[in-house]
Amino acid sequence: MVRGKTQLKRIDNTTSRQVTFSKRRSGLLKKAFELSVLCDAEVALIIFSATGKLYEFSSSSTNKTIERYQRNAKNHRIGHKAVEGNMQLRTQHFQKDASAMTKKIKLLEDHKRNLLGDDLESCSIDELEKIEDQLAQSLTDIKARKNQLLRQKIEKLKEEVEILAKENAELKKIEVQPLPPSVIRPEVHRRRISDVETELFIGPP
Structure with missing residues (x-):
C-alpha cells in the first residue's frame, strides 16, 4: 500500500500533535548530528515545544x-x-x-x-553668422569632394580609352593570309594527281 503525502497543516488532535512532534524532533536532532559528523560542519539546533520546553543540539557550543x-x-x-x-x-x-x-x-x-x-x-546675430560660416565651409568641402570624384572618373575613362586604342591597333596589324589552292579547289588537285599516275603506269592493262 502506497503511503499518502502528509498535508502540512496544524494537527488539531493534541495527542497526535505531541506524538508527531516527538518523532520529528528526534529525527531532526539525529539529522543535525549526522550532518556535523559526516561533513565536519558546525551545527547548532534549538527547538521550543508548544509548551515552551527547550530541546537543543550543538556540535561544539x-x-x-x-x-x-x-x-x-x-x-x-x-x-x-x-x-x-x-x-x-x-x-x-x-x-x-x-x-x-x-x-x-x-x-x-x-x-x-x-x-x-x-x-x-x-538665434542671435552671432549665432546666425556662425551658422552661415559653417554652411559656407560645408559647401566648400562638398565642392572639393565632388571635383575629386570627377577627376577620378575622368582618369578612369582615359585609361579605358587607352586600352581600347591599343586593342584597335593590334587588330589593324593582323593580315589576312591567302589559302592554298588545294584548300580552295581540292577536286582539281585530286584530278591532277590521278592524271600523273595514269601517265606513269607501265604494264599490261
Whole structure:
C-alpha cells in the first residue's frame, strides 16, 4: 500500500500533535548530528515545544555558534550596505551621464534644425553668422569632394580609352593570309594527281 503525502497543516488532535512532534524532533536532532559528523560542519539546533520546553543540539557550543552567526550576519549587513552604497553612487553617476548626453543630443538636434533653416527666430546675430560660416565651409568641402570624384572618373575613362586604342591597333596589324589552292579547289588537285599516275603506269592493262 502506497503511503499518502502528509498535508502540512496544524494537527488539531493534541495527542497526535505531541506524538508527531516527538518523532520529528528526534529525527531532526539525529539529522543535525549526522550532518556535523559526516561533513565536519558546525551545527547548532534549538527547538521550543508548544509548551515552551527547550530541546537543543550543538556540535561544539550553542552560545559560540550563535555568536559566530551574529558576527557573520553583522558583516553581511555591512557588506550589503556597502554594495548598496556603491550601487547608489554608480546609479547617480549614470544618471548624470544620461542627463549630460540628453542635453548634448538636444543641442545637436537644435543645431541641425538651424543648419536646415528651421527655428532661426531664437538665434542671435552671432549665432546666425556662425551658422552661415559653417554652411559656407560645408559647401566648400562638398565642392572639393565632388571635383575629386570627377577627376577620378575622368582618369578612369582615359585609361579605358587607352586600352581600347591599343586593342584597335593590334587588330589593324593582323593580315589576312591567302589559302592554298588545294584548300580552295581540292577536286582539281585530286584530278591532277590521278592524271600523273595514269601517265606513269607501265604494264599490261
